[in-house]
Amino acid sequence: MSLSPTGALRHSGNLFAMALDVVRTLPRRPFQAREFIQQAWFVASVTILPTALVSIPFGAVIALQIGSLTRQLGAQSFSGAASVLAVLREASPIVTALLIAGAGGTAICADLGARKIRDEIDAMQVLGIDPIHRLVVPRVLASMVVAVLLNGLVSVVGVAGGYFFNVVLQNGTPGAYLASFTTLAQLSDLWAAEFKALVFGAIAAIVASYKGLTAKGGPKGVGDAVNQSVVITFMLLFVTNFVMTAVYFQIVPQRG
Amino acid sequence: MGVEICVEGLTKSFGHQVIWQDVSLTLPAGEVSVMLGPSGTGKSVFLKTLVGLLKPERGSVRVAGRDITRLREHDLYEVRKLFGVLFQDGALFGSMNLYDNIAFPLREHTRKSESEIRRIVLEKMDMVGLIGAEGKLPGEISGGMRKRAGLARALVLDPEIILFDEPDSGLDPVRVAYLNQLIVDLNAQIDATFLIVTHDIASARQVPDNIGLLFRRELVMFGPREDLLTSNEPVVRQFLNGRMQGPIGMAEEKDAAQVQQELAQIDERGPAEGLPPRLLPSPGITRPPRWEAIARREAGLRWEEVSGA
Numbered sequence: 425m426s427l428s429p430t431g432a433l434r435h436s437g438n439l440f441a442m443a444l445d446v447v448r449t450l451p452r453r454p455f456q457a458r459e460f461i462q463q464a465w466f467v468a469s470v471t472i473l474p475t476a477l478v479s480i481p482f483g484a485v486i487a488l489q490i491g492s493l494t495r496q497l498g499a500q501s502f503s504g505a506a507s508v509l510a511v512l513r514e515a516s517p518i519v520t521a522l523l524i525a526g527a528g529g530t531a532i533c534a535d536l537g538a539r540k541i542r543d544e545i546d547a548m549q550v551l552g553i554d555p556i557h558r559l560v561v562p563r564v565l566a567s568m569v570v571a572v573l574l575n576g577l578v579s580v581v582g583v584a585g586g587y588f589f590n591v592v593l594q595n596g597t598p599g600a601y602l603a604s605f606t607t608l609a610q611l612s613d614l615w616a617a618e619f620k621a622l623v624f625g626a627i628a629a630i631v632a633s634y635k636g637l638t639a640k641g642g643p644k645g646v647g648d649a650v651n652q653s654v655v656i657t658f659m660l661l662f663v664t665n666f667v668m669t670a671v672y673f674q675i676v677p678q679r680g
Numbered sequence: 681m682g683v684e685i686c687v688e689g690l691t692k693s694f695g696h697q698v699i700w701q702d703v704s705l706t707l708p709a710g711e712v713s714v715m716l717g718p719s720g721t722g723k724s725v726f727l728k729t730l731v732g733l734l735k736p737e738r739g740s741v742r743v744a745g746r747d748i749t750r751l752r753e754h755d756l757y758e759v760r761k762l763f764g765v766l767f768q769d770g771a772l773f774g775s776m777n778l779y780d781n782i783a784f785p786l787r788e789h790t791r792k793s794e795s796e797i798r799r800i801v802l803e804k805m806d807m808v809g810l811i812g813a814e815g816k817l818p819g820e821i822s823g824g825m826r827k828r829a830g831l832a833r834a835l836v837l838d839p840e841i842i843l844f845d846e847p848d849s850g851l852d853p854v855r856v857a858y859l860n861q862l863i864v865d866l867n868a869q870i871d872a873t874f875l876i877v878t879h880d881i882a883s884a885r886q887v888p889d890n891i892g893l894l895f896r897r898e899l900v901m902f903g904p905r906e907d908l909l910t911s912n913e914p915v916v917r918q919f920l921n922g923r924m925q926g927p928i929g930m931a932e933e934k935d936a937a938q939v940q941q942e943l944a945q946i947d948e949r950g951p952a953e954g955l956p957p958r959l960l961p962s963p964g965i966t967r968p969p970r971w972e973a974i975a976r977r978e979a980g981l982r983w984e985e986v987s988g989a
Contacts, residue, residue: 538774543767543768543769551785551789553757
């Protein structure tokens with residue numbers, strides 16, 4: 425991989441070209457249902473446990489921070505509202521994104537990269553089968569679906585963790601915590617978070633597939649591809665997250 | 681019936697490094713051709729360019745009247761159905777067992793019933809001698825078996841053109857002999873156009889109708905087997921005799937003065953070798969007219985030799 429500016433431009437161009445190819449190939453029949461289910465199961469199996477384990481301390485940290493902040497401000501009655509808002513709006517899509525990219529994306533990239541350097545992808549193309557249609561589209565869809573589901577899981581586990589830390593460890597009042605749940609947060613926050621997760625899942629899978637399918641230079645090339653795919657995905661995800669959050673505040677009226 | 685491949689003015693480079701330039705040749709329909717060349721002369725790149733996996737900088741590759749280098753992605757996938765390619769390591773799908781690997785093209789491209797697929801797959805596996813290994817994963821078998829499985833997979837769609845990327849590398853001499861016989865038998869049975877990329881001289885002497893030699897970024901020669909085997913071109917002679925004296929060096933190429941000196945040292949010709957005999961299809965196989973003619977010519981040559989001696 426060259427470090428010249430034209431090289432970087434060419435790579436981003438190719439990445440977007442592949443993303444467009446994925447969109448264009450999406451409606452093509454026959455849909456690879458088997459591959460999709462296998463991949464969804466696979467991505468879910470490598471991400472569910474780490475996600476749950478990460479979201480408990482994540483919810484706890486938010487609860488601790490907000491617990492002490494609200495006490496300093498004298499707004500203890502809002503601690504439940506604030507921690508739900510934080511978990512739902514930002515924490516859960518970000519945790520989902522990190523795990524989908526870190527666990528799911530790396531696995532996809534390593535798998536496709538290994539196939540690429542063993543000539544399997546070339547063999548597939550020669551057999552007249554488009555790897556985008558056969559391999560990439562099912563992976564992108566699987567990763568999107570799993571990201572949406574994971575986002576739900578993170579929200580539930582994060583809120584439950586927040587409740588536990590606030591009520592049990594910081595001696596908050598359960599009633600006040602629960603009652604304030606809906607003072608700030610609203611249903612559209614959940615939809616927005618799920619939509620974010622959907623987009624993050626797509627980005628993670630597309631970048632991982634692109635890096636995997638362009639891996640070259642033997643086993644070391646696969647390692648490099650996985651490394652680059654994680655870095656690129658993280659950068660894209662945080663930028664996308666910022667843009668989507670900014671747009672969300674513009675189009676959805678806020679409470680209070 | 682086999683399809684002709686017409687290559688014209690093909691040039692391929694990676695960055696500033698030219699792999700080969702201005703390669704023009706015609707692979708005649710239904711015939712077996714071999715592309716020879718020292719390691720690292722871009723033989724595999726040539727093969728991948730023929731099926732459109734790599735785009736050349738200049739030139740054209742016409743298959744069945746269509747230029748592979750200018751086709752759109754969608755049409756390219758259609759034309760590729762004419763091809764069967766045996767990659768160097770077989771390129772089997774690591775996650776599937778041998779049976780599923782070989783059945784894969786049938787399941788993707790045809791609406792055949794599972795029992796019909798089973799019949800075709802077992803027939804091809806029998807052809808390459810893999811009966812009994814259906815359930816094995818590619819990781820569990822030897823390189824030779826992987827190659828044969830890759831060949832079976834390349835054959836299931838009854839291709840018009842079969843490309844072999846170093847079918848003999850990493851195999852023992854006995855297996856190479858069997859594989860060569862298999863290639864000749866296949867050619868007599870299915871009549872497809874064959875291109876074998878290799879650096880094994882023994883196979884190149886026995887198997888093909890035509891031989892080509894890639895060296896120093898260009899196609900040195902391409903023509904009927906007899907022409908190349910009796911050629912006086914220094915590069916061709918050096919390669920076909922597998923000796924150190926000549927233009928091909930260890931790293932890349934030698935300087936002209938040294939080549940002259942070395943060539944002068946070899947006493948030209950040496951013992952007359954004559955043409956090595958051609959490998960003919962196995963006795964059980966019905967020979968199409970083309971092979972009948974070759975067999976008659978071969979018999980004539982041998983007869984001349986015997987009566988001349």
